[in-house]
Amino acid sequence: MEKDKIISELQFKAVRSSGAGGQNVNKVSSKVVLSFDLKNSKVFSDEEKWHLETKLASRLTAEGNLILNCDEDRSQLKNKEIVTKRFLNIITTGLIVPKIRKVTKIPKSVIKKRIKDKKNLSEIKKLRKRPDLN
Structure with missing residues (x-):
């Protein structure tokens, strides 16, 4: 898997982040949305695409796109790095x-030993009973 080729197929979009951040939140687009078109990717073979589609089925859209968001940091660049690392991790685990x-086959000696132990335990339990005096 070549990271440079995969990263070249990624599409990034900067969006205004929600949550805390004061006035900065209203001005700066720090949230990064990564999208990757798995079906039209030229990096992976058909077999690799099939593996990724089955393992990432819950994360893919109906068109076969993988979309990841990151708004952990106030910096757009750091968010881009975080989401890219997360994406590469997902892809490597999916492959x-x-x-x-x-x-x-269970060896015959193991079967014999198990039966012998069962009989032995059964005999011990029989000896615990009260003797029948009739």
Whole structure:
């Protein structure tokens, strides 16, 4: 995964941030909205796109866009850095393919040991009972 190519496909938009900040909030557009068009991306192969679509299904819009917001800082530049790092983290975790579990057979010795232990425990419990005097 090449970060430079992915970052070149990102679209950033500065928007006025809500919340605390006094007069600065009304004047400065410090909130950054990042949008990434996954379906039309040239960076990822079809298989990688499929993996990302399945893992990020709840975050994608109907058109297949990933939209992230950041208004943590008063600086637009810092917000842009934060949202870009968050985006790259989401993409890298979305591309991780889990290993397929190999089904293994239970060894016969393990089965025999389990049955032997069950019988042994059963015998111990039988000996705890009162003797039948009839």
